[in-house]
Amino acid sequence: MTRDRGRRQLAMMLAPYLLGLTVLVLAPFAVTVVLAFTEYDLIRPPRWIGTDNFTALAEDPIFRTALVNSLLFAAVAVPLRLTIALSLALLLHRRSRFAGTARTAAVLPSAVPEIAYGLLWLWLLNPLYGPISQVLRAGGQNGLTVFGRTPPQWLTDPVDARAAIILMSLFTIGETFVILLAVRRSLPPDVYELAALEDATGWDVLRRITWPLMRPVLVLLLIRDAILSLQFSFLPALVVTDGGPPPYATTYIPLFSYRTAFEYLRYGYAAAATAVMLALTVAAVALQWRLLRRHEALRDR
Amino acid sequence: MSGIGLELAGVSAAYRGTTVLHEVDLTVTRGELLVVLGPSGAGKSTLLRVVAGLQPAITGRVRIGDRDVTTLRPGRRNVSMVFQSYALFPHLTVRDNITFGLEVRDTPRAVARDRAAAAAAVVGCAHLLDRRPGQLSGGERQRVALARAMVREPDLFLLDEPLSNLDQELRTETRGELKALHLRLGVTTVHVTHDQTEALVLADRIAVMRAGRLEQVGTPDQIWRTPATLFVARFVGSPPMNVLPADGPLRPAGMPVLPAGARIGFRPEAVRVGQDGTDVTVERVDVVGEDAYAYLRLAGGDRIAVRLPAAGRPAVGTTVRCTVAWADTHVFDEAGHRTVLG
Amino acid sequence: MTRLRRLATLALCTLLTATAGTACADHGDGGGDPSAPVRLLVFGAPEELAAYRTLADAYTRAHPDRTVQLVEAGDRKDLLARLSTSIAGGEPPELFLMNYRFYGQFAVKDAIEPLDDRITASDKIDPADYYPVAMNAFRWRGRQLCLPQNVSSLAVYYNRTLFEKYGVALPQPGWTWNDLLTTATAMTRDAAGGVIRGTESEGAAQRPAVHGVGIEPSIIRLAPFVWSNGGEIVDDPARPTRLTLDGPAAREALKNLVDLRLAYGVVPTDEEVESEDDESRFANGRLAMLLSSRRSTTTFRSITGFEWDVAPLPVYRQPAGILHSDAYCMTRGGRNKQAAWNFLEYAISADGQRIIAATGRTVPSHMAVANSPAFLGPAQPPRSAKVFLDAIPTVRALPTVSTWPEIEDVTSGILENALYRGDRLDDVIRQLDEQTRPLFARAEHPR
Known part of the structure; x- marks a missing residue:
């Protein structure tokens, strides 16, 4: 009797979340996938066209550029972000007067609304008047750096623009940092004291104790970041570079979808691009999961 | 080469502003097993940590063997420690746990493994070398921690309440093994515990601590027979020594006049229940196997504990008579220090 | 298969109608x-x-x-x-x-x-x-x-005060592209007020304090000059299927446009435009001339530091404007x-x-x-x-096909690179054609 009641209570408590999940995530997901096979402009009824959208995507040079950009961004930004978050967590996990302020500083950029963050960087990266350019040109002559080279053309050169978007993403590691900090602080302190007694150097401790103990969480965060990286490039790319210096240097898949849908009114095509992005995400997660499992199995043997 | 294994001279330590060790002086001879005994909060673990170098000494000096290690970092003191939680690396096998210190010091792999196997054999966990700590029981983990401490052949062993996490039966058994191990290896050992039975069984000498100070340092026999303070007298022995005012209802025959404020103490084993002596009421009787512990109330309201054979024990509520011999009585002055009367 | 398709479309339409109200009706x-x-x-x-x-x-x-x-x-x-x-x-x-x-x-x-x-x-x-x-x-x-x-058409806004300061002749009706070029060259000055060749300042030496002219590299700025030169930008203005910037007249107009930057340096570099857009630059008195539509007038009316006015577009062969x-x-x-x-x-x-x-x-x-x-x-x-x-009277309309916004976005990217990066002109024209053909193919026309 009580078991049934327990189950009913559980169901009732889960209900609001499940409702939200269905309405806000699963239903739009399903609609997107179906839309990907139609031609739809929000004004006239959708028209079924099968896989035409996907064939068109394959031939679309702009989409191909967006795809490569997104993959490159994930490949470069994600490991960098994790490394920075981990380094900060390891540096700042001990109690001290300085650590508290430093931790807040590390988390702050993530707390800033994305639009405000993007607009701030628009100013920072301004080629002539922005602080970064001013600092880079300091000490140099005629607008060159101290070493006599031209400073990076953040907003006008394709490669430098991509670097700028990656640079912007390196500071929003607040969530990852907080998680890694919590994990580091939860590691048993007596194990570290023992290491001190065994005269282990900082590097030994990092390699033999900290890294293996934090590795499971790091892998999970890697997976999470890889999923998110496809999305959080959207706002900076839009606000700061508006798709980037030609040719579409910082157009990522989300930006491509946004443009195609809301500026060109091709919602079916945009849905197809989004579906490709979703498929990529699933593939990335599956791959990482498999690698993790294989690694664990090897280790346990 | 001196015979000193460990020496603390005037060592003080603090934790968050409060002093937890007050100028402790302590000497441990080489090869001796010293047990530091005391209640929780006495500063025993702090003492150990200061010796290990995990906590700094505010004043005083620490010597291990001939070396003054006060300013040396923990890794340089050649000390091994077994933590209360054992501090095993959860992600390494037992073998890797044991060889950790050796590998950090760049010992060749094969040598390290051999030594690990040898140490494991000595403590009796050789069959567990390929397991992970998560798969071991408490007793097994403790052995691994011991093996890890031994394998480096240090100058000093520090054991922080190593038996506290084990159940009673295992504790007794392991106690014996620890003693055997110490005899075999002959390394100076400082063993911290709050269990006085453990201390009495294991120690070559006991150092009783209270509130950051040493109350008494002596052999188990000395601690038992001639406790230096009221605290030591009552801490060692179960049930604790009975302590009464010198001018109370129960007086040993032949007791001289004692100064005002003095107190007398006698162990439960020293009380004779019979036909003569002071009248007492039996309030409670605990029977443990062949022994019975009777709790008696005296005329003035004081209570004493008596150990009797279980057979023939008095019933609760009855009035009996008891006496104590003067030879079995300890005298303490007003401040709680032992007084020896000429 | 068709029935399945119909069914799916119907289901989708129903779903979307339910959530989107009366979209289908x-x-x-x-x-x-x-x-x-x-x-x-x-x-x-x-x-x-x-x-x-x-x-x-x-x-x-x-x-x-x-x-x-x-x-x-x-x-x-x-x-x-x-x-x-x-x-x-x-x-x-x-x-x-x-x-x-x-x-x-x-x-x-x-x-x-x-x-x-x-x-x-x-x-x-x-x-x-x-x-x-x-x-x-x-x-x-x-x-x-x-x-x-x-x-509105495209007009040339100019900073009258600056012209008088440097003693350069004002733009006159009927002036040619060469006149524009000469004027712009004469108005590109360094901080001391001397004439400076803008091309030398690419990333080094001195930047011009004042640039001669500002123009946005887009098809709507190029078109009137192509027309003025007698060329066409699409093959059939009523039902266009491709861009025709490979014609000699169009090519010449395009070359002259990119030469403003590449050969003469009278327009700001891409870096400078990114730092401060042309309208803002003009309003701050650092741009002598700006090609823009009537829209800029409202912004410029708040200028207090100098006098400004408008002049007609320069002409190649016959006057042409863009609607x-x-x-x-x-x-x-x-x-x-x-x-x-x-x-x-x-x-x-x-x-x-x-x-x-x-x-x-x-x-x-x-x-x-x-x-x-x-x-x-x-x-x-x-x-x-x-x-x-x-x-x-000289104004012409651009083709009003349904995919024109996409065409503008695509061409502006290519033209930007042509102006600032100096891509080869033939490559630029070819890219413009290739990348817009599919867009014209997909388009629907007003007639």
């Missing part, structure tokens, strides 16, 4: 309560929005029982997004203001209510009062879909069509046009108002406002 009547607020969707710089607010307030003052509610979008893309989503949501604004280059996608989707019947029935509006080139730009498949508010026109369109799905029409009438009528002309935003599409002191009056700059009117 048509709105029948144009009734509604005339005193309910009419919503007008616009975008623009703050000064432009102030102009529209003035018009709305004037309307409310003239008709106290009616209200007009301005829905202000951030920029054109924001406006497009809002419009399409609100139409799908079943609650579109009654009116929106849109450039003829972008309204095609809505016309083709039948989202705009044709106005022919209302115009005929109206006693306030006579189509003959308006410039034909603007009216025609908003005819789709034989019907008048929107009523234009303004008729800039915005019109009021009524959405099919709007609720309050009668009230919307009342405001539209007012806005397009001489009264409404006078009010908004006074703000400087428009070159009125109403011919009488355009030739009246309301527009030409010298009270506010530009004093030579007649330049805009003189250009109207």
Whole structure:
């Protein structure tokens, strides 16, 4: 009797979340996938066209550029972000007067609304008047750096623009940092004291104790970041570079979808691009999961 | 080469502003097993940590063997420690746990493994070398921690309440093994515990601590027979020594006049229940196997504990008579220090 | 398979209808309560929005029982997004203001209510009062879909004070491209006031303190010069299938445009434009000339540091201008069509046009108002406002195909690289053709 009641209570408590999940995530997901096979402009009824959208995507040079950009961004930004978050967590996990302020500083950029963050960087990266350019040109002559080279053309050169978007993403590691900090602080302190007694150097401790103990969480965060990286490039790319210096240097898949849908009114095509992005995400997660499992199995043997 | 294994001279330590060790002086001879005994909060673990170098000494000096290690970092003191939680690396096998210190010091792999196997054999966990700590029981983990401490052949062993996490039966058994191990290896050992039975069984000498100070340092026999303070007298022995005012209802025959404020103490084993002596009421009787512990109330309201054979024990509520011999009585002055009367 | 497809489409339509209201259905009547607020969707710089607010307030003052509610979008893309989503949501604004280059996608989707019947029935509006080139730009498949508010061409704004300071001859009507080049070269100066060759300042040495001319590398800035040189930008203006910038006339115009940067350095570098856009640069007195439409006038009227004026576009062989026109369109799905029409009438009528002309935003599409002191009056700059009117007979419209916004985006990227990076001209022309062909193929046409 009580078991049934327990189950009913559980169901009732889960209900609001499940409702939200269905309405806000699963239903739009399903609609997107179906839309990907139609031609739809929000004004006239959708028209079924099968896989035409996907064939068109394959031939679309702009989409191909967006795809490569997104993959490159994930490949470069994600490991960098994790490394920075981990380094900060390891540096700042001990109690001290300085650590508290430093931790807040590390988390702050993530707390800033994305639009405000993007607009701030628009100013920072301004080629002539922005602080970064001013600092880079300091000490140099005629607008060159101290070493006599031209400073990076953040907003006008394709490669430098991509670097700028990656640079912007390196500071929003607040969530990852907080998680890694919590994990580091939860590691048993007596194990570290023992290491001190065994005269282990900082590097030994990092390699033999900290890294293996934090590795499971790091892998999970890697997976999470890889999923998110496809999305959080959207706002900076839009606000700061508006798709980037030609040719579409910082157009990522989300930006491509946004443009195609809301500026060109091709919602079916945009849905197809989004579906490709979703498929990529699933593939990335599956791959990482498999690698993790294989690694664990090897280790346990 | 001196015979000193460990020496603390005037060592003080603090934790968050409060002093937890007050100028402790302590000497441990080489090869001796010293047990530091005391209640929780006495500063025993702090003492150990200061010796290990995990906590700094505010004043005083620490010597291990001939070396003054006060300013040396923990890794340089050649000390091994077994933590209360054992501090095993959860992600390494037992073998890797044991060889950790050796590998950090760049010992060749094969040598390290051999030594690990040898140490494991000595403590009796050789069959567990390929397991992970998560798969071991408490007793097994403790052995691994011991093996890890031994394998480096240090100058000093520090054991922080190593038996506290084990159940009673295992504790007794392991106690014996620890003693055997110490005899075999002959390394100076400082063993911290709050269990006085453990201390009495294991120690070559006991150092009783209270509130950051040493109350008494002596052999188990000395601690038992001639406790230096009221605290030591009552801490060692179960049930604790009975302590009464010198001018109370129960007086040993032949007791001289004692100064005002003095107190007398006698162990439960020293009380004779019979036909003569002071009248007492039996309030409670605990029977443990062949022994019975009777709790008696005296005329003035004081209570004493008596150990009797279980057979023939008095019933609760009855009035009996008891006496104590003067030879079995300890005298303490007003401040709680032992007084020896000429 | 077809049945499955139909079924799926039906299911999707049902789902979308359920969530999106009346997207799949048509709105029948144009009734509604005339005193309910009419919503007008616009975008623009703050000064432009102030102009529209003035018009709305004037309307409310003239008709106290009616209200007009301005829905202000951030920029054109924001406006497009809002419009399409609100139409799908079943609650579109009654009116929106849109450039003829972008309204095609809505016309083709039948989202705009044709106005022919209302115009005929109206006693306030006579189509003959308006410039034909603007009216025609908003005819789709034989019907008048929107009523234009303004008729502008491209003009050359110039900093009169700066010209006088350096003693350079002012632009004159009928001046040629070479004249423009000479003037711009003479006006590109360093901080000390001496003439400087802008190309030498690429990333080193000195930057010009003042640049001679500013022009946006886009197809709408290139087109009038191609036409002026006798060329065409598309193969068939009525039903274009490709860009024809490979013709000799077009090629020459394009080469001259990119040479402004590559050979003569009289336009700012991409870095400089990224740091400070041309309009801002002109307003700060660091740009001698700027090619822009009437839109810039509202922003420039707030300039206090110097005097400015406008000059006609330079000519190759014959004068040619490019149409800039915005019109009021009524959405099919709007609720309050009668009230919307009342405001539209007012806005397009001489009264409404006078009010908004006074703000400087428009070159009125109403011919009488355009030739009246309301527009030409010298009270506010530009004093030579007649330049805009003189250009109207030479003005041509761009093709209004439904995919034109995409075409503009694609071509602006390529032209940007041509201007700032110095890509080979033949490659540029080839890329422009190749990348826009699929877009033309997909497009729908107004005829």
